[in-house]
Amino acid sequence: MAQIFPKKANDLVKVLAAAVVLGACGLGTMATGLWLSPFITQQDVAKQQVVPFSHLHHVKGLGIDCRYCHTTVETSSFAGIPPTETCMSCHSQIWTNAKMLEPVRASFKTQKPLEWLRVNDVPDFVYFNHSIHVNKGVGCVTCHGQVDEMALTHKGQTLRMGWCLQCHRAPEQFLRPPSEVFNMQWQPPADQSAKGLELVKNNHVKVEQLTNCSVCHR
Amino acid sequence: MTTQQHSIARAVNRVAAFFTLALVLVLTSGCHQDMWNQAKYKPLAKSTFFADGLASRPQVPGVVPAGYGARDTLLYTGKVDGQLANSFPEELPVTRELILRGQQRFEIYCTPCHGRLGDGNGMIVQRGFKRPPSYHTDRLRAVPVGYFFDVMTNGFGTMYSYASRVPVKDRWAIAAYIRTLQYSQFAPETDMAPQDLALLDQPVQGLALLDKSEAKTTEGSAHHE
Numbered sequence: 001m002a003q004i005f006p007k008k009a010n011d012l013v014k015v016l017a018a019a020v021v022l023g024a025c026g027l028g029t030m031a032t033g034l035w036l037s038p039f040i041t042q043q044d045v046a047k048q049q050v051v052p053f054s055h056l057h058h059v060k061g062l063g064i065d066c067r068y069c070h071t072t073v074e075t076s077s078f079a080g081i082p083p084t085e086t087c088m089s090c091h092s093q094i095w096t097n098a099k100m101l102e103p104v105r106a107s108f109k110t111q112k113p114l115e116w117l118r119v120n121d122v123p124d125f126v127y128f129n130h131s132i133h134v135n136k137g138v139g140c141v142t143c144h145g146q147v148d149e150m151a152l153t154h155k156g157q158t159l160r161m162g163w164c165l166q167c168h169r170a171p172e173q174f175l176r177p178p179s180e181v182f183n184m185q186w187q188p189p190a191d192q193s194a195k196g197l198e199l200v201k202n203n204h205v206k207v208e209q210l211t212n213c214s215v216c217h218r
Numbered sequence: 219m220t221t222q223q224h225s226i227a228r229a230v231n232r233v234a235a236f237f238t239l240a241l242v243l244v245l246t247s248g249c250h251q252d253m254w255n256q257a258k259y260k261p262l263a264k265s266t267f268f269a270d271g272l273a274s275r276p277q278v279p280g281v282v283p284a285g286y287g288a289r290d291t292l293l294y295t296g297k298v299d300g301q302l303a304n305s306f307p308e309e310l311p312v313t314r315e316l317i318l319r320g321q322q323r324f325e326i327y328c329t330p331c332h333g334r335l336g337d338g339n340g341m342i343v344q345r346g347f348k349r350p351p352s353y354h355t356d357r358l359r360a361v362p363v364g365y366f367f368d369v370m371t372n373g374f375g376t377m378y379s380y381a382s383r384v385p386v387k388d389r390w391a392i393a394a395y396i397r398t399l400q401y402s403q404f405a406p407e408t409d410m411a412p413q414d415l416a417l418l419d420q421p422v423q424g425l426a427l428l429d430k431s432e433a434k435t436t437e438g439s440a441h442h443e
Contacts, residue, residue, distance in 0.1 A: 010223070017230050024237040031244055062341045065326040071383045078261040089378045090330075094346040113272065115264070124256035 041160065046152035047117045050103050059148040059184065066140055066147075066182050077129040081116055084108045119153050120144065127218050136203045137175040138167070141184055148184040168210040172196030175203070294386060296367030304362035310390050320395030323388045327380060336399040348376045353396055354403045366393040 038045050058064050066073065069086055073079035084107040091101055107114045120143075122128050133143075140147065145156020157163055167174045175196050180186040189195055200207060209215060259265065259273035268275070282289065292298055293307040306312055325334065333340040336353035343349045351358060370389045373379040384392065407415065 013226060013230065017226075017233070020230070020234060020237065024233075024240070027241070062330065062345070064330055064341075067326045068330065068383075081262055083382070085378065086383070090342050090347060092378075093348060093376055094342070112270075113262075123254040124258065124260075125253050 041155070041158040042119075043155045043158050046150075046154040047119055049116055049153070050114050051100060052152060054151045055147045055153055056149055056151045073130045074134050075131050077127075077131065079130045084114055120155055120159060122159055126216050128216070134181055135178075136171075136205055137178055137181060137199050139176050139181050139183070139186060141186070142167070142174055142176075146184065164216070165211065168215070171205055171207060171210065172200050175199040175205070178203075292364070293390075296364035296371065298364075302362045302364035302368060304364065306363065306390060306394070310387060312394050316391050317394050317398050319388065320391035320393070320398070323384060324392050324395045324399075327384055328392065331377070335403070336396060350375075350377065353400050359400055359404065363393050363397060366396050 034040060059066070069082035070079040071082070084104060087104050088108050091104060095101055103114060141156075143157055143159070147153070147156065172193055173196055176186055176188070177199065261274055263273040265271055265273040291307070292303050292305075293309060297303055310316065329340055330342045331340040331347055331350055332338055332353070333343070338350045338352045367389050369377065370380045370384060370392065372381070380389070
């Protein structure tokens with residue numbers, strides 16, 4: 001009986017095998033690229049909010065401190081999203097006819113909260129706490145990026161676990177003096193590693209515990 | 219088929235199976251989100267359970283937080299027997315720490331309108347907000363300290379209440395700092411240190427007032443008090 005496949009078919013199999021391997025590698029590379037891209041991480045992607053609030057205007061332009069609105073950042077796990085009342089503290093008097101602010105006025109009148117979309121979110125199995133980070137010398141900018149330059153708010157970092165661990169493994173590289181936590185312009189000194197170790201010591205940061213699973217996952 | 223062909227076919231099969239499995243895993247990895255999005259509410263989340271859609275429930279009227287007790291004392295009202303008090307609550311002695319805390323809180327919550335000097339020329343005023351009175355007037359130098367606490371707590375004129383934003387003790391700290399600011403602009407010469415007197419003879423150069431060295435001097439005179 002004659003062979004079904006000619007001898008040349010052997011080459012075809014090799015070519016096909018190579019194509020499968022290369023294709024899979026290519027697919028893997030693409031999937032990884034996608035996983036790391038802003039399309040998935042949402043880093044640097046602004047969300048369309050009910051009011052196009054500008055941190056650039058309010059923080060850099062007017063010099064309002066983060067804590068004017070995010071009042072519980074030093075005392076609670078949740079930094080706090082300001083109630084409409086906070087917006088109206090100023091906007092009951094200025095820009096009172098601005099169309100852009102109509103949802104704010106409507107919310108104040110009807111006592112129905114504005115529905116802001118969360119920009120910075122971690123999975124529900126992560127028990128993140130703002131107060132401990134702020135009180136131990138992690139600056140706002142370290143995790144949120146230059147919020148004072150964001151005309152529309154977006155994530156400044158990926159907030160992925162690998163990213164968190166950079167600091168949980170070596171906090172001395174990132175900590176700043178307590179007085180500079182809310183300073184959006186602070187730059188690390190040349191001897192940050194040495195200064196950072198001092199801050200780690202003075203703030204009683206237990207570095208050996210920072211990579212325990214249960215520090216963040218309960 | 220030769221043995222060699224067999225082994226190649228098997229290898230190809232294995233590789234194909236591996237990548238199919240990997241592909242299936244990747245494509246289905248998004249199917250289990252129940253740990254990412256657990257059946258629990260985070261603060262200020264949206265709720266489908268409560269009629270008003272709020273997961274964070276408003277307080278029942280008249281509720282008293284645990285450990286607070288009577289709230290009609292000087293500490294919570296700034297008043298004694300219904301009259302604005304000109305003294306600080308017993309539990310809050312006026313120390314350097316309290317004043318420095320007050321300065322920090324003042325610069326967060328008050329400077330947007332009142333300005334760092336308390337002269338009522340803050341950035342929001344420069345943008346059109348009604349100008350608040352300067353602290354450096356005879357009237358406001360004469361009011362009891364409870365007045366400042368009361369205004370922060372209940373609001374005044376176009377100023378909203380800051381009770382929900384600034385905790386009680388911080389409001390007293392701010393009141394202490396306002397008194398310090400007033401003193402910094404109205405201290406008799408006899409109270410001043412030689413370096414402060416020397417500064418008086420220098421022409422004021424715009425933002426030089428906000429200079430750190432000078433801020434320290436202000437703290438210094440507060441300390442004398």
